[in-house]
Amino acid sequence: MTNKIKDVSAKAGVSPTTVSRVLNNSKLVNEKTKRKVLQVIEEMGYIPNASAKNLRSKKTMTIGVIVTDILVSYNADIIKGIENMANSLNYKIIICDAQDQKEKEIDYLNLLYNRTIDGMILVTSTLSDQEIIKIAEQGYNVGVIGRNIDHDLVSCVYNDNGKAVQEVIDHLVENGHKEIAFISGLKDAVDSYERLEGFIYALKRNNISFNPDLVDNGDFSEYGGYQAIKRMIAKGQSFTAVFAANDEMALGVYNAFKELDIKIPEQVAVIGVDNIRVCSYVSPRLSTVAQPKYSMGALMTEKLIDQMNENKYTSSRTFKVSSTLLIRESSDYKI
Amino acid sequence: MTNKIKDVSAKAGVSPTTVSRVLNNSKLVNEKTKRKVLQVIEEMGYIPNASAKNLRSKKTMTIGVIVTDILVSYNADIIKGIENMANSLNYKIIICDAQDQKEKEIDYLNLLYNRTIDGMILVTSTLSDQEIIKIAEQGYNVGVIGRNIDHDLVSCVYNDNGKAVQEVIDHLVENGHKEIAFISGLKDAVDSYERLEGFIYALKRNNISFNPDLVDNGDFSEYGGYQAIKRMIAKGQSFTAVFAANDEMALGVYNAFKELDIKIPEQVAVIGVDNIRVCSYVSPRLSTVAQPKYSMGALMTEKLIDQMNENKYTSSRTFKVSSTLLIRESSDYKI
DNA sequence: ATAAAAACAGAAATCGATATCAAATTATAA
DNA sequence: TTATAATTTGATATCGATTTCTGTTTTTAT
Numbered sequence: 001m002t003n004k005i006k007d008v009s010a011k012a013g014v015s016p017t018t019v020s021r022v023l024n025n026s027k028l029v030n031e032k033t034k035r036k037v038l039q040v041i042e043e044m045g046y047i048p049n050a051s052a053k054n055l056r057s058k059k060t061m062t063i064g065v066i067v068t069d070i071l072v073s074y075n076a077d078i079i080k081g082i083e084n085m086a087n088s089l090n091y092k093i094i095i096c097d098a099q100d101q102k103e104k105e106i107d108y109l110n111l112l113y114n115r116t117i118d119g120m121i122l123v124t125s126t127l128s129d130q131e132i133i134k135i136a137e138q139g140y141n142v143g144v145i146g147r148n149i150d151h152d153l154v155s156c157v158y159n160d161n162g163k164a165v166q167e168v169i170d171h172l173v174e175n176g177h178k179e180i181a182f183i184s185g186l187k188d189a190v191d192s193y194e195r196l197e198g199f200i201y202a203l204k205r206n207n208i209s210f211n212p213d214l215v216d217n218g219d220f221s222e223y224g225g226y227q228a229i230k231r232m233i234a235k236g237q238s239f240t241a242v243f244a245a246n247d248e249m250a251l252g253v254y255n256a257f258k259e260l261d262i263k264i265p266e267q268v269a270v271i272g273v274d275n276i277r278v279c280s281y282v283s284p285r286l287s288t289v290a291q292p293k294y295s296m297g298a299l300m301t302e303k304l305i306d307q308m309n310e311n312k313y314t315s316s317r318t319f320k321v322s323s324t325l326l327i328r329e330s331s332d333y334k335i
Numbered sequence: 336m337t338n339k340i341k342d343v344s345a346k347a348g349v350s351p352t353t354v355s356r357v358l359n360n361s362k363l364v365n366e367k368t369k370r371k372v373l374q375v376i377e378e379m380g381y382i383p384n385a386s387a388k389n390l391r392s393k394k395t396m397t398i399g400v401i402v403t404d405i406l407v408s409y410n411a412d413i414i415k416g417i418e419n420m421a422n423s424l425n426y427k428i429i430i431c432d433a434q435d436q437k438e439k440e441i442d443y444l445n446l447l448y449n450r451t452i453d454g455m456i457l458v459t460s461t462l463s464d465q466e467i468i469k470i471a472e473q474g475y476n477v478g479v480i481g482r483n484i485d486h487d488l489v490s491c492v493y494n495d496n497g498k499a500v501q502e503v504i505d506h507l508v509e510n511g512h513k514e515i516a517f518i519s520g521l522k523d524a525v526d527s528y529e530r531l532e533g534f535i536y537a538l539k540r541n542n543i544s545f546n547p548d549l550v551d552n553g554d555f556s557e558y559g560g561y562q563a564i565k566r567m568i569a570k571g572q573s574f575t576a577v578f579a580a581n582d583e584m585a586l587g588v589y590n591a592f593k594e595l596d597i598k599i600p601e602q603v604a605v606i607g608v609d610n611i612r613v614c615s616y617v618s619p620r621l622s623t624v625a626q627p628k629y630s631m632g633a634l635m636t637e638k639l640i641d642q643m644n645e646n647k648y649t650s651s652r653t654f655k656v657s658s659t660l661l662i663r664e665s666s667d668y669k670i
Numbered sequence: 671a672t673a674a675a676a677a678c679a680g681a682a683a684t685c686g687a688t689a690t691c692a693a694a695t696t697a698t699a700a
Numbered sequence: 701t702t703a704t705a706a707t708t709t710g711a712t713a714t715c716g717a718t719t720t721c722t723g724t725t726t727t728t729a730t
Contacts, residue, residue, distance in 0.1 A: 030707080080405045
């Protein structure tokens with residue numbers, strides 16, 4: 001039988017209340033009493049039961065994190081940032097791998113409703129803005145990474161996609177490219193849309209007219225990127241650079257060009273987004289847009305916990321972080 | 336104010352006990368009553384409070400997972416296996432990133448002691464066998480992945496390192512290699528030791544005498560592997576194949592050879608362990624030993640949960656899984 | 671028709687902590 | 701030396717479910 005607070009209080013000759021106070025660093029207890037109690041706690045090896053504490057205090061010091069897939073390196077980096085920040089603030093995290101199923105994602109939200117967790121972080125969620133807002137409006141603490149939802153109750157940490165795309169296009173144009181293909185991700189992903197918009201805008205800024213035939217969809221997968229290139233070539237489109245909305249697709253692009261015996265970067269430049277590990281190991285090394293994933297996770301966590309504890313007054317709950325263009329061999333060539 | 340079980344029972348005209356029975360699928364409730372209660376629950380959108388349930392039932396349906404580093408792909412794969420299996424058995428997982436600090440690892444064990452979790456899975460833990468056994472003997476449920484601890488109370492899922500190493504050496508010998516260098520991981524890691532032992536044994540089986548100068552330590556990191564090769568070459572050792580105890584070090588080996596302008600696999604064969612993603616993207620593609628990481632995580636989880644619920648009688652609690660040698664370009668060459 | 675067994679339902683205790691409120695003690699001020 | 705304030709302590713209610721134990725009703729067997 002493990003010790004309970006009563007056992008401690010009995011042995012220390014004080015009330016459970018006092019023991020509780022000592023445990024929680026209340027200043028409403030005399031220094032001498034405190035020492036005595038601490039000594040007894042030490043002696044008995046007493047450890048307070050978390051469930052009892054959670055029930056009474058209506059907090060679990062736990063936050064949930066829903067990701068589409070733990071293995072996607074973008075998610076893993078973010079999770080690491082979340083975990084480390086949470087840990088440093090004495091929080092724990094429950095990981096929910098939605099396995100790309102919206103249904104599972106919705107299932108996991110139950111952790112919020114049944115008070116297993118104090119708040120939930122959604123990483124590139126498949127839920128709609130409206131769905132997320134509804135959760136927040138019911139009084140639950142939600143944060144979203146990778147998207148900007150315009151609502152007072154939803155904390156967001158997202159990327160300045162526009163600026164990143166701008167940089168990419170400027171860089172390509174600077175290297176002499178005028179026909180730039182764009183491989184977007186899933187049609188309905190917010191990121192895809194934003195990047196496409198940014199793409200069009202960036203072209204305009206460089207006085208290049210937008211050609212819709214140079215845009216295709218690669219659903220964020222390696223094979224999807226491969227297929228997209230194949231389709232464009234089949235349609236007879238010509239281009240000297242490819243900007244893929246993520247690195248996975250860019251790798252698929254590599255495969256396609258290898259098959260077609262088209263040289264990167266001499267004949268075509270390729271740039272991806274995410275800076276996954278493989279980028280630096282493929283040949284030629286892949287230029288990419290790096291997002292501060294770890295920091296995004298950490299920042300989101302910090303802000304969400306602030307929000308949960310209403311610690312600080314924050315006028316805004318959305319935070320835009322910026323990306324960095326990493327120019328590597330795959331695009332570092334003037335045509 | 337959210338609804339409590341009392342609210343439901345009042346509205347349904349039954350006792351809280353009955354509602355609880357319905358919630359927990361007890362057969363001690365009449366079909367008609369059950370339907371009525373379910374309807375009220377539905378109407379009120381009642382969701383039982385997890386903390387209360389945990390406290391009373393002395394279970395949290397949560398297991399903890401301590402890893403040295405979430406980002407290491409070996410760990411990430413295992414975590415995915417754990418999460419998915421846990422989820423399918425209605426368990427949740429709390430992820431603990433020990434950031435390679437033993438101190439943190441010990442800290443996280445508190446989740447076990449304060450009953451935040453029902454069991455803990457240690458992935459390549461830095462704790463000693465004795466330390467782990469002690470935890471188990473105190474009545475806590477612990478499982479270990481990547482190591483075999485000989486104790487009734489500790490569940491283990493580990494790799495048949497000996498067999499894997501054997502296969503690697505056989506493969507190399509078959510390709511004409513006689514001077515094989517071995518780069519081990521951290522000196523005190525169990526895996527390293529086992530692999531080294533297996534290495535020596537495998538050489539003997541192939542009638543090759545063991546040369547201690549062809550063994551060096553690379554501490555599992557890319558740069559460590561690089562340094563190890565540099566040291567061997569500096570010492571004037573000659574060899575035609577390198578077996579690194581993990582892929583990271585093998586990548587370092589690649590760097591060293593590139594620098595020295597030594598061709599893989601023509602002049603030297605290289606084989607790693609882990610099958611990280613990069614293996615298939617480097618040039619030449621890296622041969623490696625693949626462990627069924629996802630399955631190991633899933634298996635461990637299944638067994639640990641069995642153990643926690645004393646569901647099944649299991650004569651043994653240790654499970655040895657076997658690896659597969661993936662022969663790729665880096666070693667697929669007869670000298 | 672009656673005894674025994676099975677099925678169903680609820681009252682009250684309980685899990686183990688914290689919160690609330692009231693009281694006792696000590697310190698300070700007038 | 702009181703009156704008052706500040707400090708310290710504890711009794712008790714409470715968080716919200718499940719468990720235990722008891723009682724009632726229904727079914728089955730004889």
